[in-house]
Every structure is written in C-alpha cells, then in structure tokens.
Amino acid sequence: MSTLSVCCLARNEELFLPKMLASVRDIADEIIILDTGSTDATIELAKAFGARVEIADWNDDFGAMRNKVLSYATKDWVLMLDADELVYAERIHESVDVSLRKQTLMPLQSEIEIHHYGFTDGKPLRRIRNRRSFEAELNKNPTDSFVRTHLALSLFLEKDYHKAESYFDIILTTQSRDLTPEARSIIMALLAEIYRLQQKPVQAKMQAQRAMRLMGGNSLAEYIMALVDIDEKLYEVAERRLQTIDSNMLTQRFFSVHKGELYTEIIKCSLRGGKFDQAFQYAELMLETPTHDGMMIGGALCEKKRDYTTALKFYQHALPISPVPSEVQAKIENVERILAAQEAQE
Structure with a gap:
C-alpha cells in the first residue's frame, strides 16, 4: 500500500493549524511541519498532533522553503498543504494539473477536497507573501507565463484589479501561444470577473462570451455571466443560468469555484423570487x-x-x-x- 507524507510551512498559525492537522491525521503516515519563526503555540500544537517539527529561518524564498520541507519527507507520496487548508473527502478544490502536464501525465479527478481559508481570514500578509514570491520569480524568469499567471492571480486575490488586469492582458497578447486554449479561456473568464468587480458589466459580458467561444463548456465564464446578471438585478435570468452549470466543471486550471458558492448564488436568487x-x-x-x-x-x-x-x-x-x-x-x-x-x- 502506498504511504503519504503531509508537509506544511508554518509561522504563527495556532489559529488554523489544529484544524489542518485534525483533517489529515487519519490519512497521513507522517506529518512534517517546517516552522519559520513562530512566537505563538504553533510548534507545541504541531507536536501534540504527533507531527515532526523542523526549524528554519524564513529567507523570503518560498520555493526554497518548500523544497526544504519536502526534503524531510520519507513516504511514497507527498501532500503539500498550507496551515490554513483543510482536507475533505469530496472533490478537489484547487487545480494541480500544471506540474502533472509538465511530466506528460494526465490529471484525474480526485475525491479529495481542500478548503483554503487563508485568503478569507482578513490577514493580507499571507497574500502579500505569495505575491512577493511570484514577483521575485518573474524577475528571474521574465518570459515565464506560468509565473506571470500566478502573479496576476495573487494580485487578483489582493483585490489589486488594475495590476491583475494588466498582467492578464500581457499574457493574452504576448504569451498566448505558451498556453493551451483551456488556459486562455480561463484567463479570459478571470478578466471578465475583474471587469465585473470594477463595475464594467458590458466589458465583463464581452470577455466572458469570448471565453465561452474559445472553450465550449467554460462553466467559470458562465458563472461570471450569472454574477453580472445578479449585479444588474436580473435574478430570474441569473437563476436559470446558474442551474444549467455543471458544478463538477467549476474546478478549472489555475482557478476554481467551490460548488457551494454556486448553490449559494442559486439560493439568493431563489429568495429574491x-x-x-x-x-x-x-x-x-x-x-x-x-x-x-x-x-x-x-x-x-x-x-x-x-x-x-x-x-x-x-x-x-x-x-x-x-x-x-x-x-x-x-x-x-x-x-x-x-x-x-x-x-x-x-
């Protein structure tokens, strides 16, 4: 039987870490925490769950820190989690297919769902850390469309929509040949969401329609079209659109929408009606x-x-x-x- 190492970088994560550890202790053969300078109870909590704790000074290089914690893993498979993620036995929440495709492997749908709370906890430092890591990597590899895409996503999550829009535009205009039609379509859908959040409904709908023309069945673009309908108080139109979306297709490359979010919007439209x-x-x-x-x-x-x-x-x-x-x-x-x-x- 295959064995599993769960690895995590942590610093002052006493609020989230116990939930993460509890969610993996029944599936992990070993849990490894690399602590980068906690001053709270993070280390004690990790040890209480039976995790192996290693210590390292944070060097502002996320990739190096990740590789360091991975180097301690001894099992057949490794699951890398943030301290603010939980594992549920349902469906995967975030896309991990890029590294698989680089190895000419095809991703398969999993019955594991990972809930990530770090981007909704009101703590911007977590988002800034990710953005700085991608900025540093892009400075070293300015033509890397993968890094540029994830930098744009980090800016999007920081709600810096103007900068995120500019990076996505660069990708689509100068680096589109590096991307599959699926990836281009998802980026177009994210641009549509940026336009929507900037209260530009006409541009949002046009971009979402472009995304759907490029890739039929782009549920993310369809979902964003429905959000525009809701913004315009077209609740019945939005409800009909939302009910046609295949919730299993909302997990896309680079970005995904939790099935519960789809149902939440249907509930809100239903209540309006x-x-x-x-x-x-x-x-x-x-x-x-x-x-x-x-x-x-x-x-x-x-x-x-x-x-x-x-x-x-x-x-x-x-x-x-x-x-x-x-x-x-x-x-x-x-x-x-x-x-x-x-x-x-x-």
Missing part, C-alpha cells in the same frame, strides 16, 4: 459542501419554519468556516436555548 422551498432544497444540498452564507441562510430559513433542530445543524456546519465565529456561536446558543425550552415543556 420568493421561492423559499427551492432555496431550502439547495441549502440542504450544501450540507456536504458548505459555505458560510449558505449555511447561515439555511439556518435562518429553518428558524422561520420553527425547525430548530435542522437550524442547529446548519449553524454547526457554518461555525468552522465562518469569518466571524462568535456570531455563529451566538446563533447556536440561541437555538439550543429554544430547543431546551421546548424539551422542558414536553
């Missing part, structure tokens, strides 16, 4: 692929129906993925009080 039963049906589907908004809406719908037991289930699913856990905990405690009062009356 007064379709409460449909909204609840999609919320139930999301219990397997939860988002914070979807779980909170599901809980609120259940409370409206006085189904407090199911409401509690939704809020409990929301708690570990909430950007504001205290608010969800307050909801849980309120529902538990109601359930306790009901039980006392019986």
Whole structure:
C-alpha cells in the first residue's frame, strides 16, 4: 500500500493549524511541519498532533522553503498543504494539473477536497507573501507565463484589479501561444470577473462570451455571466443560468469555484423570487459542501419554519468556516436555548 507524507510551512498559525492537522491525521503516515519563526503555540500544537517539527529561518524564498520541507519527507507520496487548508473527502478544490502536464501525465479527478481559508481570514500578509514570491520569480524568469499567471492571480486575490488586469492582458497578447486554449479561456473568464468587480458589466459580458467561444463548456465564464446578471438585478435570468452549470466543471486550471458558492448564488436568487422551498432544497444540498452564507441562510430559513433542530445543524456546519465565529456561536446558543425550552415543556 502506498504511504503519504503531509508537509506544511508554518509561522504563527495556532489559529488554523489544529484544524489542518485534525483533517489529515487519519490519512497521513507522517506529518512534517517546517516552522519559520513562530512566537505563538504553533510548534507545541504541531507536536501534540504527533507531527515532526523542523526549524528554519524564513529567507523570503518560498520555493526554497518548500523544497526544504519536502526534503524531510520519507513516504511514497507527498501532500503539500498550507496551515490554513483543510482536507475533505469530496472533490478537489484547487487545480494541480500544471506540474502533472509538465511530466506528460494526465490529471484525474480526485475525491479529495481542500478548503483554503487563508485568503478569507482578513490577514493580507499571507497574500502579500505569495505575491512577493511570484514577483521575485518573474524577475528571474521574465518570459515565464506560468509565473506571470500566478502573479496576476495573487494580485487578483489582493483585490489589486488594475495590476491583475494588466498582467492578464500581457499574457493574452504576448504569451498566448505558451498556453493551451483551456488556459486562455480561463484567463479570459478571470478578466471578465475583474471587469465585473470594477463595475464594467458590458466589458465583463464581452470577455466572458469570448471565453465561452474559445472553450465550449467554460462553466467559470458562465458563472461570471450569472454574477453580472445578479449585479444588474436580473435574478430570474441569473437563476436559470446558474442551474444549467455543471458544478463538477467549476474546478478549472489555475482557478476554481467551490460548488457551494454556486448553490449559494442559486439560493439568493431563489429568495429574491420568493421561492423559499427551492432555496431550502439547495441549502440542504450544501450540507456536504458548505459555505458560510449558505449555511447561515439555511439556518435562518429553518428558524422561520420553527425547525430548530435542522437550524442547529446548519449553524454547526457554518461555525468552522465562518469569518466571524462568535456570531455563529451566538446563533447556536440561541437555538439550543429554544430547543431546551421546548424539551422542558414536553
């Protein structure tokens, strides 16, 4: 049987690390943490989970640090995770096919899903670290379209849309021959999203349509078209478009949309149209692929129906993925009080 090493770089990750370690301890044959200068309880927490902890000074070279932690791995396979990622046994969330294609290997769909919270935790330093690493790499290899694409993605995640747009434009105008039609189509879809976020709906739709013409079945472009419809308050149009999207095709090269996000937008459109039963049906589907908004809406719908037991289930699913856990905990405690009062009356 094949064995697995889980490797992770960490620094002051006491908030996220226990969740990550708990999510992999049943599948990992060894867990290796390379700590780069923690001043909190990161090292102690890692050791408590049985992880091997190595120490290194951060040298502002992410690639070198990654290679260092990988050098400690001794098992057949290696899974490299950030401290703020969780592994779930469903479907892969981020694309990893680039390195496979370089080895002439074809990627296969996995039943593993990785949830990454680092870009939603309100801490910009994590994003800046990634961007600086890609900037340094691009300075060394200015014609590397792969690095330029990931730098553009980092800028996109930092919400520096103007710079991200310029990098994506350079890729499409001067380096498009380095990319497959699929990759070009996904970059066009991301440009459409940048236009949408900059409140340029006409350009957003044009770019999304270009992406769909280049690659039929570009679910990401279709999803962004639906978001433009929502921005323009065309909720029924958006709902119909969202319902035609194959959720399994939202994991694309370079970028992906969580299936739960698709369902969340359908729920919001359903509520706008007064379709409460449909909204609840999609919320139930999301219990397997939860988002914070979807779980909170599901809980609120259940409370409206006085189904407090199911409401509690939704809020409990929301708690570990909430950007504001205290608010969800307050909801849980309120529902538990109601359930306790009901039980006392019986």
